[in-house]
Amino acid sequence: MNAKVLQVENLAFSYGERLVLDGINFNLQHGEFLAVVGMSGCGKSTLLQLLAADRKPTQGTIQRSGTFRRVHQQDGLFPWLTCEENILLGLRGAPAEAKSGFSELVETLNVVDHLKSFPHELSGGLRQRVELARALIGHPEGLLLDEPFSSLDYLTRMETREYLARILKQRPTTVVMVTHDIPEALFFADRLLLLAGKPASIKKTINNPERNQTLAENIWKELR
Amino acid sequence: MTNMTWAEIFQAVAGEWTSGRLVADIYASLFRHIAGVFLAVLVGTPVGLWLGHHARLRRFIIPPLNFLRSISPLAWIPFAVVWFGVGDPPVVFLVFVGCVLPWVFATAQAVQSVPEVYFRVARDHSFKGIELLSQIIFPAIAPSLLQTGRLVATLGWIILVPAEMLAGREGLGFAIMDARNGMRVDLLILNILVIGALAHSADVILERLRKTPMLRWGHER
Numbered sequence: 001m002n003a004k005v006l007q008v009e010n011l012a013f014s015y016g017e018r019l020v021l022d023g024i025n026f027n028l029q030h031g032e033f034l035a036v037v038g039m040s041g042c043g044k045s046t047l048l049q050l051l052a053a054d055r056k057p058t059q060g061t062i063q064r065s066g067t068f069r070r071v072h073q074q075d076g077l078f079p080w081l082t083c084e085e086n087i088l089l090g091l092r093g094a095p096a097e098a099k100s101g102f103s104e105l106v107e108t109l110n111v112v113d114h115l116k117s118f119p120h121e122l123s124g125g126l127r128q129r130v131e132l133a134r135a136l137i138g139h140p141e142g143l144l145l146d147e148p149f150s151s152l153d154y155l156t157r158m159e160t161r162e163y164l165a166r167i168l169k170q171r172p173t174t175v176v177m178v179t180h181d182i183p184e185a186l187f188f189a190d191r192l193l194l195l196a197g198k199p200a201s202i203k204k205t206i207n208n209p210e211r212n213q214t215l216a217e218n219i220w221k222e223l224r
Numbered sequence: 225m226t227n228m229t230w231a232e233i234f235q236a237v238a239g240e241w242t243s244g245r246l247v248a249d250i251y252a253s254l255f256r257h258i259a260g261v262f263l264a265v266l267v268g269t270p271v272g273l274w275l276g277h278h279a280r281l282r283r284f285i286i287p288p289l290n291f292l293r294s295i296s297p298l299a300w301i302p303f304a305v306v307w308f309g310v311g312d313p314p315v316v317f318l319v320f321v322g323c324v325l326p327w328v329f330a331t332a333q334a335v336q337s338v339p340e341v342y343f344r345v346a347r348d349h350s351f352k353g354i355e356l357l358s359q360i361i362f363p364a365i366a367p368s369l370l371q372t373g374r375l376v377a378t379l380g381w382i383i384l385v386p387a388e389m390l391a392g393r394e395g396l397g398f399a400i401m402d403a404r405n406g407m408r409v410d411l412l413i414l415n416i417l418v419i420g421a422l423a424h425s426a427d428v429i430l431e432r433l434r435k436t437p438m439l440r441w442g443h444e445r
Contacts, residue, residue, distance in 0.1 A: 079441035080363040092349045
């Protein structure tokens with residue numbers, strides 16, 4: 001259970017001549033929730049794209065064990081497929097028995113009544129839950145969350161958070177979430193990385209952060 | 225023309241109908257229109273997909289295509305006659321020439337407009353090659369292509385009439401020319417009305433397609 005699911009060593013990335021990320025190191029073990037916090041435009045999404053293998057590191061290595069799935073900020077569902085068809089895409093490359101968890105998953109995420117609907121017929125929060133179902137249906141080893149609640153209004157964000165917490169309890173998964181929302185990061189994280197500077201690097205690592213306002217304020221001050 | 229009555233037009237319809245000429249002209253024009261547009265879609269789709277995917281290629285290919293696009297398809301009539309003679313082939317060729325470049329440009333533009341997130345999701349779920357094309361790219365550009373299809377179908381009719389006047393032996397365009405030469409205003413109006421009705425019917429069918437679940441999303445946001 002303590003095997004490393006994700007190992008990032010000495011990671012650097014440049015857009016052409018411009019160095020964006022530098023000296024990023026961290027490891028993740030099974031079931032750990034890592035939140036990467038930083039100001040908008042600091043390179044968080046680039047880091048996630050590197051972890052998702054969308055981009056190749058300029059320097060350093062990323063070792064992933066098993067399948068990783070992703071939840072996007074918004075519009076990550078294919079609009080020409082029903083919600084059910086979208087969710088079932090998550091079974092591609094997954095073991096056949098993974099499908100048996102479908103009913104439980106859609107019930108926990110409360111999307112059962114919307115399986116035959118198309119994404120554009122749903123609210124933003126429901127769409128994110130459907131995308132979460134798609135990401136988790138195949139029992140991936142890792143989940144990459146790219147500011148998954150940032151497009152939602154406050155109440156929906158709170159509600160969707162609860163759903164994510166509930167489903168992760170049911171299906172322990174290693175998670176990397178990038179966000180600029182400090183309370184959201186504190187809500188979930190076993191470990192917090194503060195990403196700042198130009199090029200961005202890990203300014204601070206906080207293990208088992210306390211979920212309180214003072215810490216949130218201190219993090220905010222550090223990031224500014 | 226001002227003395228023309230509806231009764232005379234109905235009489236013309238009856239005459240053309242009973243003689244079988246109207247049906248033959250409709251059949252000939254429909255065949256040429258559908259064949260020309262179909263060939264334009266068949267050739268234009270892969271070219272458009274290819275251009276849409278390769279930014280560097282677009283830099284070299286778009287200028288000559290733009291050059292060709294600005295030339296009226298009717299300018300190709302002499303070539304069409306020399307290459308294909310008379311009958312169906314030159315008319316189909318002219319409809320094809322008129323429709324293919326708008327289709328290529330629209331397809332390329334549609335591919336460029338596919339949100340990057342779809343490609344990311346596709347990569348995450350191991351879509352590659354033909355599967356990526358058929359299950360992700362085509363559905364993603366389908367609503368946009370449907371709209372272009374409506375425009376191209378109309379364009380096909382616009383080109384068909386003068387093309388049939390000059391290069392065809394039958395068809396609604398030829399019938400218009402024939403009516404003009406014989407000073408038969410009733411037949412002229414009849415054939416104009418038939419072309420309008422056919423073009424409108426095609427547009428209604430394509431508009432209906434918009435409401436299918438696969439395509440509805442592109443128009444309901």
